[in-house]
Amino acid sequence: MYNKPCYTPNILDSKQGYKMSVEGVMVSYNYSDDGELANILTVSASGLKFSNRWVLTHGSILSPLKQANVIKNARGRPILNDEFYNDLPEIYVTCEKMPSKPPNVYEDVEKLSRERNLDNDIDFEHSSYQVRVLTGRICHVWQCPVLDRCVDDILYSWTIGHQDGDMEKQTRLGKALLSVFVLIDLEGDYRGLKTLRPLSELLDMVKPPPERGTSIQVHSTPFGCEAFLNAVTRGAVCGVIGKRPSLLLTDAATALGSEGGPVFTEGPNAELVGAVVCSVSWWRGEWVGLTLAAPLRAVLAAKLRVPPLHPPRAPASPLYSKILKIVDRTTMLVRCGAAWGAGVWLGRGHVLTCAHVVKNHASYKVSLYCQNKKETAMVRYKTKDDKAYDLALLYTNPDNWAHLIPAEFAEEPAEKGESVLAAGYPYFNENNLEDLKPTVTSGHINNVSHSMIQTSCCVQSGFSGGPIFRITKELKAEVLATIVSNAKAQTGASFPYINMAVPTRAFIRLIQHFILDRDESKLSSIENNKEIVESQWRLLPYRSKI
Structure with a gap:
């Protein structure tokens, strides 16, 4: 309806060089019951990296692990025992590579060497060819009661995920994990109450959920493929479920593996408002087509047990509101x-x-x-x-x-x-x-x-x-x-x-x-x-x- 230019979150701080407070990333790990195959089969989701050390992603990444059944049976209770976390795999976080600041003294020599070997005008310095992979550990897993109630009240007849395999089993697991979030530590292995500090930091970064009609962007890596790393899709908030609210519906197109990807408002000062929790779902035998996103302010406020905050929601454009x-x-x-x-x-x-x-x-x-x-x-x-x-x-x-x-x-x-x-x-x-x-x-x-x-x-x-x-x-x-x-x-x-x-x-x-x-x-x-x-x-x- 209104063709606006595509903006990305402002990540350039003129005083401190490149500083990414919130960054879309790919989260993955090697998984197999057979040790020889562990480096072949990779499970992945999207996520958001914040404060340089922490990554928040969605619980769907845990679906093939035995720990997923522990979560399903926990019925919302926090999971704090060491046995649960010690058996979780090492996590790989793939990010876009940013230019080093200050420049490396060898960069000019390396660039000259590469240019001599180029047969065409391809810019191999472009960010799409440059990635960095960080390692971390899952330090906290929890289920959001706000989303969990939404699943019971509205999504009870939905099928979650693609229509392959044992649908009933897959849907039960998908619904159990839909309201689950995972916190990853890239530097250490802290758990329990200490994980509340980074979540509190993230709450300070998150803005109120947007009104229906607001233009938004989703940053995600569908299918766990580096070629799609941090892809941006645009759309609008088509519906807001719940008074708090508990779920956002958007026609920004996503695919499997986008779960956990950050959702930003669109504009020169893009603001973090949510995270994808479901990219593919079915209802009454029909593909829903809309992406389901969780408003992170509601999710984090429920986790931190702070009083519900009711600041004005991020508004749609006045023209769209009319x-x-x-x-x-x-x-x-x-x-x-x-x-x-x-x-x-x-x-x-x-x-x-x-x-x-x-x-x-x-x-x-x-x-x-x-x-x-x-x-x-x-x-x-x-x-x-x-x-x-x-x-x-x-x-x-x-x-x-x-x-x-x-x-x-x-x-x-x-x-x-x-x-x-x-x-x-x-x-x-x-x-x-x-x-x-x-x-x-x-x-x-x-x-x-x-x-x-x-x-x-x-x-x-x-x-x-x-x-x-x-x-x-x-x-x-x-x-x-x-x-x-x-x-x-x-x-x-x-x-x-x-x-x-x-x-x-x-x-x-x-x-x-x-x-x-x-x-x-x-x-x-x-x-x-x-x-x-x-x-x-x-x-x-x-x-x-x-």
């Missing part, structure tokens, strides 16, 4: 039995959603949630099952929704390549609907026809019926389309970044006329019977209703 207020007062949660999705408030008591969201409306009531309000609705119209365009029109008492904003619809057609936002309700806590807000992801238009728009926004179950927004120069959020489905292969693999939506230009005039004159015969024209449109929307075997 857009989110419009999105929040336009996009509703629609529930019908066990199914749910999103809806768009049209005004005068009418809500637009997908037909498959309210497929069972004859057996279950339809409920609407938005801005701390809950009301029932009736289905005025829905297209027949498996027919284009998979739309439904709901009606509720308009007096109860005076605080909402009727959606504005785009007059100009969508253009391939333009930036858009998607809004929906993939995750929410049944016991905390008061703070319910839509998850908002960003992307662009991949393809356009008169009957279908394809986007790269990350969507999954709970986005059906939600809007695709265009942001205008006047900072208006105009609805371009209604989300219907994402792509799903015959193997069951789901692709949240490939999704399909119905252009509002294909139906909005018919709905607007009905709202004015209540002539239901106009609504029947929404159901498109043209074979070319029907064939486009069959999408078999790649359709996955969400």
Whole structure:
């Protein structure tokens, strides 16, 4: 939406030369039950190095070790016994190599020697060719109660990690380790209460968790490969879970091995706000697509048992905040039995959603949630099952929704390549609907026809019926389309970044006329019977209703 320059954390101190207070690193160790293979199989994660001596990483790095079962059975109690730590492997921390300060007296001679042997203009002094590997020991492992409660309340039906091997066993271990953090000492082997000092130092460096919509960067090393060392991906905070909060959702793309990577706000003065705790997860058989990050201020405050701090959160840009207020007062949660999705408030008591969201409306009531309000609705119209365009029109008492904003619809057609936002309700806590807000992801238009728009926004179950927004120069959020489905292969693999939506230009005039004159015969024209449109929307075997 807003194309900003890519910044990296400011690491240059003019008085002290290069001084990295927080640095993204790769954390690894050799692992094998067979001593001969110990130098072949490497387990790795990402991490953040701070104060030159300490590294914080995520508990997923311990998954192949027998100690992982000890953690799983500890149920949040601190692990302080020497036997646990003595059997842990030596840790390797791979960092980017910084120029030496002051210069080495032999550097000019070495540089001249290398230049004589160069066959081309490749700069082998570039940081991508220079790494340093440090060694350390794990000095403290603990489970964060804030994250642990989030796993129990919201992630209880999720699958953690890739879909290979024994899924049930893997998920149990993945959930047990999701709230675990690991502290590594690069200089000594201190444990117990002494480890509280570096964690206290880190707490002083961490800033408040960012608001939804804030642009962020993730620094990580996916797949444990040095070629990807400290790679930077950009995105936005799509959702904030919990009042404290306990979890951040972001569409900054990551991959396995990114767990433990630091999360920074974006800007010339990038600030540390979190760490990746899950890069790959599945829910209801669908790849979630979003990265889960822990707000480090909440994690460290819980560990150090200091009173919860409530300073102002790192704000989103004022322009983005204005857009989110419009999105929040336009996009509703629609529930019908066990199914749910999103809806768009049209005004005068009418809500637009997908037909498959309210497929069972004859057996279950339809409920609407938005801005701390809950009301029932009736289905005025829905297209027949498996027919284009998979739309439904709901009606509720308009007096109860005076605080909402009727959606504005785009007059100009969508253009391939333009930036858009998607809004929906993939995750929410049944016991905390008061703070319910839509998850908002960003992307662009991949393809356009008169009957279908394809986007790269990350969507999954709970986005059906939600809007695709265009942001205008006047900072208006105009609805371009209604989300219907994402792509799903015959193997069951789901692709949240490939999704399909119905252009509002294909139906909005018919709905607007009905709202004015209540002539239901106009609504029947929404159901498109043209074979070319029907064939486009069959999408078999790649359709996955969400």
